[in-house]
Amino acid sequence: MAVRQGTRERLVRAARELVEEGGYAAASVTAIAQRAGVSAGALYRHFPSKAELFVQLFRETADREVAAMGEAAAGPGTVVDRMDGVVVTFADHALHNRRLAWALVYEPVHPLVDAERLAYRRDYCERMAGLLRLGVATGELPEQDAALTAAALVGGIAEALVGPLSPVPGATASEADIVAALCTFCRRAAGAG
Numbered sequence: 001m002a003v004r005q006g007t008r009e010r011l012v013r014a015a016r017e018l019v020e021e022g023g024y025a026a027a028s029v030t031a032i033a034q035r036a037g038v039s040a041g042a043l044y045r046h047f048p049s050k051a052e053l054f055v056q057l058f059r060e061t062a063d064r065e066v067a068a069m070g071e072a073a074a075g076p077g078t079v080v081d082r083m084d085g086v087v088v089t090f091a092d093h094a095l096h097n098r099r100l101a102w103a104l105v106y107e108p109v110h111p112l113v114d115a116e117r118l119a120y121r122r123d124y125c126e127r128m129a130g131l132l133r134l135g136v137a138t139g140e141l142p143e144q145d146a147a148l149t150a151a152a153l154v155g156g157i158a159e160a161l162v163g164p165l166s167p168v169p170g171a172t173a174s175e176a177d178i179v180a181a182l183c184t185f186c187r188r189a190a191g192a193g
Helices: 002-023 030-035 038-046 050-073 078-096 100-107 109-139 148-163 175-190
Strands: none
Touching: 002 030, 002 050, 002 100, 030 038, 030 050, 038 050, 038 078, 050 078, 050 100, 050 109, 078 100, 078 109, 078 175, 100 148, 100 175, 109 148, 148 175
16 A cells, blocks of 8 residues: 555656646656656556546645645734735745646646636635634724635736746746735735725
């Protein structure tokens, strides 16, 4: 069983490396198997399909991101400071691994992976809404529909990162400027000023 889990982990790691290098298109079954040091048939013994492997890759990556954002949300400071921490954590992670972030968030994918994206986005929105509700309760933020504001914030952040994360070269602001602008946008949109 330990060998089997080791192979499964190698397959996920190989898929992640290939997606980081060239997106989902670069992560063919043959390339993944070669990178993991196994046969293509071995991949199918561990995952019913390539899409299921990508689902596992997405889940593992998203779980790490959600945990990191959860730590930021639970950190010290005001609710608005903690909201900034969540935004900074998300944006920094995306901007430091742009190709992987692009693939995980924007690249066309199999419907199974897209369903995972929606679940992740829903979780991210719910966590942001929790912070907004806390901000309203403490008086740091004005009364508002926290779920709707959270969805708008998450959507705005995702849209703002399309250009900087795109594999198509283009001029973008520095990472520090992007993160600062996202924090300012989120503060203003939530009513923190």
